[in-house]
Amino acid sequence: MSALSHKIDFAIIFSVKHANPNGDPLNGNRPRTDYDGFGEVTDVCLKRKIRDRLQTAGSSIFVQSDEKKTDGMPSLKHRAEAEAPIGLGKNAFKPSAENTKDKIAKRACEQWLDVRSFGQVFAFGKEADAAGVSIAIRGPVTIQSAFSVEPVSITSTQITKSVNGEGDGTKKGSDTMGMKHRVDSAIYVAYGAMTPQLADKTGFSDADADSIKAILPKLFEGDESSARPAGSMAVKKVIWWQHNSKAGQYSSANVHDLLLKLIDSWKEDNNEDKNLLNQIDNLKPDSESSKKLEIGNLKPEIIDGF
Template identity: 55%
Template sequence: MGVLQNKIDFVALVSAHMANVNGDPLNGNRPRTDYNGFGEMSDVCIKRKIRNRMQDLGHSIFVKSEDRCDDGFSSLKERAAAQMGKEKDKDIYAQKACEAWLDVRTFGQVFAFKGNNEVSLGIRGPVSIHQAVSVSPVEIQSMQITKSVNGDSSEKRSSDTMGSKHFVRFGLYIVKGSINVQLAEKTGFTEEDAQVIKECLRTLFVNDASSARPDGSMEIVKLFWFQHNCKDGQYSSATVHRSVHVALKEESILPESVDDYTIELEPLDGLVPEIMVGL
């Protein structure tokens, strides 16, 4: 497949049930909320999950989480040096980086390394993702827990350690994003790459289970994938994103599942999305 020729917008609905959607390290790792109580999931968090899915699907990525590092490099500088050598030309460096790593030609990357492979350049990627916000305010619940860990069998039993777990009782979040053709042309982002992003979004929480997000607690309810018939788009991204309407069936109730919401699509003349159920 060739370089992407048509603008793409997408909207994903994410449900969370008894899960810490995105913990805030500056607030005791409580799920992120705004001042009005609406739940939040940062774009950085979403991109991390997409990168993990890229890796699961067999694609080479540059920014790997520590627990998923599979190439023996302990830093981004080492990984870049192994791939780029002592390349100094910024245009060639950017081209090679985009060819080597899917996440670089997708999201872009800042390379700022000193030493033998000193280089400083920024690559703008075609895929942009908004911070996800819940449709309704979310209820945060906390649970006190204790941990007992004996690191050495010769020692006496260590005392229990007190702690807390925090989670969203239920929340329905909206993820919005777009793929820009002009930037895709610069990074070499292809139609095939767009299909990978679509699959990553559809399966966003596969292999993402943890004590904070047990299997089944996070789900892609629906993914709306809008592919325009031109480079600049038939409508603005804002118009496309607004065409997905999500509202409580009864404003007075506290939502407990996605069934408490109505999900409707406002027709846009000439632009019909592909609608998928997540895995």
């Protein structure tokens, strides 16, 4: 399978309504914000959702979440040993004189889509033949944290939690107090890129890029929870710029800046989220707004959310 043949830049525009898109465990699980009050969803959180959607679509994923495991493996070490290439056994991902770092990295990239996409660090224990060894794989797919286009309003609600006491369960334990937090209404934007130079090293292909492209419009499907009720988070648009070469016609910074300027122009005309959402919904191929996302002969593909 040939590696990625074109540089790709992309952006994801998504809405949040009465949900906690990414709680901060160091701040009482309140929705993450920066110092200026803009909402944030970390790149780690977004990559977790991408992995989950790819896994649901049938791709082989190395870093699986506990609640979505499909193989029952208790750790990454056990998964690596269980999914070792046939004939190589559990030592396929263990360094040795014959098993060089390059061989291990190549096998891992061939085995798991998320490894050849995002990269991975394989750290080894203190065995005599592996002391101090770690293998770092640098992936071609990068995603930035998503930030809201306006400062977010956060509502905090006090709740009570009831549990059964110890013993036979007939005696109710004391109620305890807790808090739930939500973002009332906001629009977030995340930017990403796919770099062919790094794809050459991991084997990330055009087909892999298409797999990620296919799941981005439905990034939050199957991600429902108490903090994120069904329908409370939705991808509105995916903007996909495919360059005409591996080097690309323009830098990612210049390409991403096109959407930033377009959103700023919308904000100047509309001060209400509803109007801004209408502008996003009306962002269609060949529309006046879509032309502002073109630079030279680089035109974007605009994909509606699922």
